[in-house]
Amino acid sequence: MFKGVSIFLLLFIIFFQQSAVGQTKELTATRINTPPKIDGILDDAIWGELTTYGDFNMFEPGNEGVIENDFRTEIKMAYDDKAVYIAAYMYDPAPDSIPSQFSQRDEVFAQADNFVVALNTYNDGINETRFYVTSAGTIGDQRVTQNDRDFGFNVVFQCRVSRDDKGWYAEYRIPYNALRFPEIDVQNWSVNFYRRLLRRNETHTWNRIERGVGRDTQYNGTVKGVENIDPPVRLTFFPFAQAQTVTLDGESETDFAGGLDIKYGLSDSFTLDAQLIPDFGQVAFDAVRLNLGPFEQTFSENRPFFTEGIDLFQKGRIFFSRRIGGNPTGSVGDLAENEEIIDQPGNVKLINSVKISGRTRKGLGVGFLNSIGENTFATIRDTVTGISREERIEPLTNYNVFVLDQQFNQNSSVSLINTSVIRSGSRFRDANVTGAVFDIADKGNNYRASGRGIFSNVRTPEGLSSGFQSEFDFRKIKGQWRYRFGHDFANTTLDINDLGLNFRNNFNNFTIGGSYELIQPKGRFNGYRIDLTARHRRLYRPSVQTRNSIRLNSFFFTQKRFAFGANTDYNSRNNDYFEPRVEGRFVVFEPNWGGGGFISTDFRKKFAFDLRANTRVWFGNQEQVNYNINFSPRYRFSDKFLLILSSDYSTRKKNFGWVDNTDTEVFLGLRDVTSFENTITASYNFDPFKAIDLRLRNFWSVADHSSNVYFILNDDGSRTEIDDYDTTVRRDPNTNFNIWNMDLSFRWRFAPGSEATLLYRNQIFNSDEQSQLSYTESLGNLFDQPVQHTVSLRVTYFIDYNNIKTIFKKTS
Numbered sequence: 001m002f003k004g005v006s007i008f009l010l011l012f013i014i015f016f017q018q019s020a021v022g023q024t025k026e027l028t029a030t031r032i033n034t035p036p037k038i039d040g041i042l043d044d045a046i047w048g049e050l051t052t053y054g055d056f057n058m059f060e061p062g063n064e065g066v067i068e069n070d071f072r073t074e075i076k077m078a079y080d081d082k083a084v085y086i087a088a089y090m091y092d093p094a095p096d097s098i099p100s101q102f103s104q105r106d107e108v109f110a111q112a113d114n115f116v117v118a119l120n121t122y123n124d125g126i127n128e129t130r131f132y133v134t135s136a137g138t139i140g141d142q143r144v145t146q147n148d149r150d151f152g153f154n155v156v157f158q159c160r161v162s163r164d165d166k167g168w169y170a171e172y173r174i175p176y177n178a179l180r181f182p183e184i185d186v187q188n189w190s191v192n193f194y195r196r197l198l199r200r201n202e203t204h205t206w207n208r209i210e211r212g213v214g215r216d217t218q219y220n221g222t223v224k225g226v227e228n229i230d231p232p233v234r235l236t237f238f239p240f241a242q243a244q245t246v247t248l249d250g251e252s253e254t255d256f257a258g259g260l261d262i263k264y265g266l267s268d269s270f271t272l273d274a275q276l277i278p279d280f281g282q283v284a285f286d287a288v289r290l291n292l293g294p295f296e297q298t299f300s301e302n303r304p305f306f307t308e309g310i311d312l313f314q315k316g317r318i319f320f321s322r323r324i325g326g327n328p329t330g331s332v333g334d335l336a337e338n339e340e341i342i343d344q345p346g347n348v349k350l351i352n353s354v355k356i357s358g359r360t361r362k363g364l365g366v367g368f369l370n371s372i373g374e375n376t377f378a379t380i381r382d383t384v385t386g387i388s389r390e391e392r393i394e395p396l397t398n399y400n401v402f403v404l405d406q407q408f409n410q411n412s413s414v415s416l417i418n419t420s421v422i423r424s425g426s427r428f429r430d431a432n433v434t435g436a437v438f439d440i441a442d443k444g445n446n447y448r449a450s451g452r453g454i455f456s457n458v459r460t461p462e463g464l465s466s467g468f469q470s471e472f473d474f475r476k477i478k479g480q481w482r483y484r485f486g487h488d489f490a491n492t493t494l495d496i497n498d499l500g501l502n503f504r505n506n507f508n509n510f511t512i513g514g515s516y517e518l519i520q521p522k523g524r525f526n527g528y529r530i531d532l533t534a535r536h537r538r539l540y541r542p543s544v545q546t547r548n549s550i551r552l553n554s555f556f557f558t559q560k561r562f563a564f565g566a567n568t569d570y571n572s573r574n575n576d577y578f579e580p581r582v583e584g585r586f587v588v589f590e591p592n593w594g595g596g597g598f599i600s601t602d603f604r605k606k607f608a609f610d611l612r613a614n615t616r617v618w619f620g621n622q623e624q625v626n627y628n629i630n631f632s633p634r635y636r637f638s639d640k641f642l643l644i645l646s647s648d649y650s651t652r653k654k655n656f657g658w659v660d661n662t663d664t665e666v667f668l669g670l671r672d673v674t675s676f677e678n679t680i681t682a683s684y685n686f687d688p689f690k691a692i693d694l695r696l697r698n699f700w701s702v703a704d705h706s707s708n709v710y711f712i713l714n715d716d717g718s719r720t721e722i723d724d725y726d727t728t729v730r731r732d733p734n735t736n737f738n739i740w741n742m743d744l745s746f747r748w749r750f751a752p753g754s755e756a757t758l759l760y761r762n763q764i765f766n767s768d769e770q771s772q773l774s775y776t777e778s779l780g781n782l783f784d785q786p787v788q789h790t791v792s793l794r795v796t797y798f799i800d801y802n803n804i805k806t807i808f809k810k811t812s
Contacts, residue, residue, distance in 0.1 A: 027077060028051060028224045029226050030049075036087075040161045042087050042162075042169050050076040055206075057204065058204060059204060073091070073193070073206075082232060084174045086171075088195075090115060100134070106132075112138070113196055117193060120220055122189075129178070131157060133170045136161075141155055152307030154308050156177070156753035177235075186226075187229065192219060201526075214445035240794060241795055243793050244256075246790050247790075261305070273355045284695075288739055298322065317452070319417070325349065325371070329393075338385075339380050340383055344393070350371055355369040359405075364407075367405075368401070370399065372396070394423075399421055429458060430459045431499065433456045437450075444478070451471050452470070454470070456496050467491055469489065485511065489507065490504075492505060507538065508540045511533065513532060514531075515532070525556060526559050531554070546577070547572055551569035552569070567596055568596075569595070574588070580713055587717055594614065615627050628650040640684055643680075645678075648678075656669060656670045656711070659725075659731060670705070692744075702773070710725035736766075738782040739766075758792075
C-alpha cells in the first residue's frame, strides 16, 4: 500500500508542479569567415564587431548583492564550420593582485581565478561540457551529467589568457570534434559562463542560478544563431610510443611499446573510441593497504581509456572497469610433489578496447563498450627434471557493456544497462547482469525518487546461479529543511563481481534521514549543513536484525574560508555474517559509540592545513578503543611551487577478528592494529604546460597478536577463549606490512593534445610476522629489501585528420 501511495504522489507532483527555473537570457552567436588568432590578446578585428554580453549575477557565496562595475565580466561568441570561438573580458581594478598559481591540465581549482564556459549542445538541462581556464593559463574540461562531474573527460581545445591594467582576458577555440550535437540545420544550444574571483571569495554567472533549487545545469541561457554547420570529419589519432627499463635485485629488463588510440565521429552525436594495443605502463600506483577484512581490496581507475567519457556506463553502478584486465579468475590447480610456480601473472593483458557513445536530439543516450583479454598462463616447473609447463589461468575473454539512457524534463532519466563477461572454455565462469534504473524529479525540483533493479546470472561448471537486488530512495530536494527515506534489498545469490563490484549480498535494509542547510550566507557563515540519518539493517535469509545505527553530521563554512565540522554516531550490537568467512556463521560485535571532527584553514594563504581526528569505543565484553588522527599541512612557496605533506596515524586496541578456520571451526584472535601512512606531494610548474611532480607514499601497518589470546567462535556468535592455538601449525596472524612507492615525473604538454612524460618510479614492499617491531625498525627492514627501479619515457601525439588529409590527397 505504501509503495502505491508513493508512486501516486510522485506522479501527481511531476504532472502538476510548475517549473521553478527562473528567467533565461539569450545570446546570439555570430558566424564568421576569418577566425581569430588564439593568443589571449583580444585585438582581432572580429572581436570588435561582435555583440557584447554581460550583466553577470552573484552565485557564490549567495545570490544577494550587486556586482561592482570594476569587476564586471563581458563575453562574445562566434562560430564557423570548424569551431566555436569565445572571448571573455574579466575586469579587475587591481590586476596585479589576481591570484595566479600555476598548475597543469584539469588542475583548475588551484589558487587562481578562473573562467568557465558551460556549453550544452542539446539544451536539455542535464548534459554539459565545461571548458575551464585559470588566470595563470591552465586549461581543463569537465563532462557534467545528471549525477556526475567528470574531469577524466579530456578533449582537445585551445584557450590562452592575457592581462593588462584593466583585468585579464581569455580567448577560446573549441573545435567541433570536442563537442557532440544533433544533425539539424538550426542548433538548439544553451550556455552559461562562470567567473571565480578567489580573493573576494565570489563566483559570478551570466544567467542567474537560484541556489538550492534544482541543478545549476538547468539555468543556462539560450544560444541563437548557430545554424547550417558543416563540420569537418571528426577523426583524430593519438599514436604513442614508450620505452621502459626495470631494474630489480641487479637484473634489468628493457621494453619498447607503441600503440594507437582513435576517436571517430560516427555522426555529429556519436563517437567511437578505440584503443589498439593497449598499454598502461605509466598509470598512477595503487594505494595498497593491509587488508584484515573479509572483502577484497579495490582501487580507483587510473587508465585514461576507462576514465574518459565513461559517464553513460556508470548508470546503475554495475560496471567496475578495474575488472577489465584485472586478476585472472582461474587457478593452477593441484601441484605435483616436485612442482613449483615460477610465474603467475597478476593481471590479464588486453588485446583491444572499443567504446561507442552518444545521445540523440530526443535525449536517448546509447553506449557500447567492448574489451578483449588474451589467454593468460602460469608457468610451473618441476624442480627435479627442470621441465616447465603452462597452465591457463584466464582464457580469451570478452567484456561487454551496453546502455540505453532516456532523459527528460531537464532533470530526470530512466536507464537500462547490461554487462556480460564471456570466457572461452567450459571450466571458466560466464556472467550476465542487467540493471533497470530510474532517477525522476518533479518540474519544480521539489522531490526526487530514484532506484534500481539488478538481475545477475552466473554460469559455472556447477550450473547457473541467478540473483536480484533492488534500491528505492525518495527525498525532498528543495528548501533548507530536507528529508529522505530508502530501502535496499539483495537476495543470497546476487553476484555482479565479474564486471561489477559488490562486497555483500543477502540484506534487507531501511534508511531514514533529514537535514537542515543554510543556502544563502548568514552572519559569519557562508553555509552550513546538519544531517541526521538512522539505518536498520537486516538479513534477507534468515530474516534477522544485524544492526541499527544513528549518525549526526555537521559541516560549517565561514566567510573567511575556514571550514570545520563534527560527527557522532551510535551502532547497536552487530551480528556480522561476513567476518567468519564461513557461510551461515556470524560473530557478535558489541554496541559502540564514536565521534570526531575536522578543521580546514584558508588555502588562499601560503600556509594552510587540514586536521581530522576520530575515536570510537565499544561496550559490554568488548573493550576495544579506536583512535585516528590525520594532519595535512601545505605550503605554497610561490605560484610555481607547492608542497603538501600528510600523516595519518590510527590504532585499534584490543580489536578481534578472524585468524583461521577449518570446515567446522572458526578461530578469532585479539590484536592491536596500528597503521601509519605518510605522503609527500610536491609540484613545480614552469608554466601551464611543463611541470615536475613528486608523489611519495609510505604505508606501515601491524596486526600484533602478542597477547596470545585466541577464541573459537560459538554457534550463537559469541566466542570462547582457547589456549591451544598453535601458530606453528595454524596460520600465524601476526603481520608487519610496509610498502613504499615514489613517482618522480616531468610532464610537457608540447602541443594541443600532445604530451611527453619522463617518469622515474621506485617501489619496495615487505610483509612478515614481526608484528612487535616499531615503525622505524620496520622501515629499516623495508629498505633492506630489493628496490624496483623503473624509468620510462612516453610520448603521445595528437593528429587531426583534417590537418593531414591534404597530404593523402597529394600522395594519391
